[in-house]
Amino acid sequence: MDKNNPLYKNQGIHVLTALFTVENGKFKVLLIKRKNQPYKNKWILVGGACYNNEDVDQAMQREMLEKTGLKNINYEFFKVFSKPDRSPIMRMIAIAYVGVIDCNKVKVLKETTKTNDADWFQIDRVPELGYDHTEILEEAIEYLKKRIFNSHILKNLFPKYFTLPEVYNAYVSILDKKIDRRNFRKKLLADGIIIDTGKLLSQNGKKSAKLYSFADDKLI
Amino acid sequence: MDKNNPLYKNQGIHVLTALFTVENGKFKVLLIKRKNQPYKNKWILVGGACYNNEDVDQAMQREMLEKTGLKNINYEFFKVFSKPDRSPIMRMIAIAYVGVIDCNKVKVLKETTKTNDADWFQIDRVPELGYDHTEILEEAIEYLKKRIFNSHILKNLFPKYFTLPEVYNAYVSILDKKIDRRNFRKKLLADGIIIDTGKLLSQNGKKSAKLYSFADDKLI
DNA sequence: ACAAAAGTGTTGCATATACACCCATGG
């Protein structure tokens, strides 16, 4: 392995996350705006370099903490993006993740050394993104839709206790289609994804809703 | 992105494949023996650098061609390995694939500039490998077992036409457990993985066996 | 009383599993 062989010198490892939330029934993704070239003033997904003293999962946890202030977030690797020319500066491979959090728990930094804006965008109102991030975002959405019933990826979207209608509405927003409420409840309970806590939440003008929590153990 | 920042300079992208075969009912993996330090004379999985003018899939196809002389092989990415110290020479990330071929179609090079031996090893007789390849091989086997019924990954293990007992025995060898022959046939036909060609193969001392072929279209 | 939201069970269909006997051939 010759570090100076032009065939494979100056390669870089990047990690990035399509970080989603659901707010008021709207499915949204966190984007940041680049301050400098290349893609100056373009919106992109959050991410950064993988440092030499950490593996890619650790790098993503660090980036997540730096970008959102949150620790121990559930997120999942979904694909490697490696087109040779995906970055105009140098050969850069992207290890891409999907995560879902409660945007109200987060204070996103509007300005950093590299960005001059940050915001949650409704999925159907995302502008053209820098780099190959438009493609990455599309694949991230597809991945999330596939995994939503077989993982705890939504665990950080809700507080410890939540009602069934809340989680139901999140699924509908993300999948962008109707789901049968009875089958939905049956499936999440049968698969042990959520647990009936026995508690009730009284709400004005409505029948009280049961409170559930996510199961602790990991799925597939 | 500063190429000289010591936090993330001198990173390298490697691709490697756990290349499997089944020969005489034995599940085997292709290993090569390193000629030089580090891990001199240790056996490792086949792989190499991803060049700057190709994406990781192209790099793997090129490596596969160089290592086995075969083109257009079905193989599947399964995991990124990125522990900081997995290579003692430099920071090296491994994009890992699984592939399955017919070892009799291949003339593996016994000696190259970097290797002084190459051979197919029965899975239960694999020696301790260099780098983190023992761990990668274990995960590759698990991945293959999971994917074997939902992909065409075995397509290159057989000639164009094959009999049901042949493919059945390969599945049994790889999964290392008994499978019901009737359900096996039903499943592969129902899922459209294999197609009955209507041809028959006469064999000595046995009832003639039907000839099947893999379906062309891609699965999941 | 009624509107709005939350609660809940049953049936049919499809998929997966378990299981055993007959047929062709060569020695």
Next chain:
DNA sequence: CCATGGGTGTATATGCAACACTTTTGT
């Protein structure tokens, strides 16, 4: 005629999808 190996169907269980009415509460 028997040993070997290849062929095949049925019955049960499980998982998934379709489907509507009742309860609570505030106005």
